[in-house]
Structure formats: structure tokens, C-alpha cells
Amino acid sequence: MTNNNIKFDAKVNGLGTATITIGELAIDLATAGNRKTGGITGYPITTNLVDQNEWCTIEIQQSGSTVVLLNGIKIIDGEAPTIQGDSIHIDVQDIELLIRRFFVANLKDSSNE
Structure with a gap:
């Protein structure tokens, strides 16, 4: 089984939206x-967990299911589309998006072989 992990820090300013597609x-x-x-x-x-001009850490872990951690707290655990692919697309509408420390890992779990 392959474990896909992405972790990055982000901060937004403004009333618009940003979407990162991986x-x-x-x-x-x-x-x-x-x-x-x-x-x-x-x-x-639908609830605001992070305010404007506040750095947060988002981590996506995929190994069977998809887990999303926001500042180290699990907020989502379920089935979701894969983060495997060869592109990252960022769409910004009426908002300033800052990103720092972007980590990507694709780890193969050999314990089940």
C-alpha cells in the first residue's frame, strides 16, 4: 500500500476564496x-476554524482513507479523490494566499508484502 502525504503552511487575507488542486x-x-x-x-x-492573516498548517494523509489535519487536529477522515498526480493548480479569487514549507511524500508500506 502507498501512503501519500502533503503538508504545508498557508495564510489568507481577503473575503474571496483560494483552491489548491493536487x-x-x-x-x-x-x-x-x-x-x-x-x-x-x-x-x-462551513465553520471558520482559522482567521484571516493567521498561519495554519494543513496536512493531507492518504492510505486507504483520506485524513485532513488542521494545525495538528483531525478534521476530516473519509474517502476522497487521490492526491497522486503530476500537477498542482492554485486558483485565487479576490484573496491573497501565502504558502510556505510545502512537503510532499509518497511512501510505500512494505510491511504487508
Whole structure:
């Protein structure tokens, strides 16, 4: 089984939205609207967990299911599209998005072989 992990720090300023698409998975970043920071494809976050101008750490772990951690706290655990792919797309609408420390890992678990 392969474990796919992505971890990055992000900060938003403004009332718009930003979406980072990695592989087939979209990650939401916003403090206003219907899809707030930490939500992913199929699992929107509707409560504001992070304020504007505040750094947060988002971590996506995929190994069977998809786990999303926001500042180290699990906020989503379920089935979601894969983060495997060869592209990262960032869409920004009426918001400033800052990203730092972006880590990607693709680890093969050999304990089941």
C-alpha cells in the first residue's frame, strides 16, 4: 500500500476564496463563503476554524482513507479523490494566499508484502 502525504503552511487575507488542486483533490482556503479553510473535495468545512492573516498548517494523509489535519487536529477522515498526480493548480479569487514549507511524500508500506 502507498501512503501519500502533503503538508504545508498557508495564510489568507481577503473575503474571496483560494483552491489548491493536487492530483484530483481540491483543498479549500477561505474565511468567508460556504467553503472554509481545511475543506476538501466532498467534505466542505462551513465553520471558520482559522482567521484571516493567521498561519495554519494543513496536512493531507492518504492510505486507504483520506485524513485532513488542521494545525495538528483531525478534521476530516473519509474517502476522497487521490492526491497522486503530476500537477498542482492554485486558483485565487479576490484573496491573497501565502504558502510556505510545502512537503510532499509518497511512501510505500512494505510491511504487508
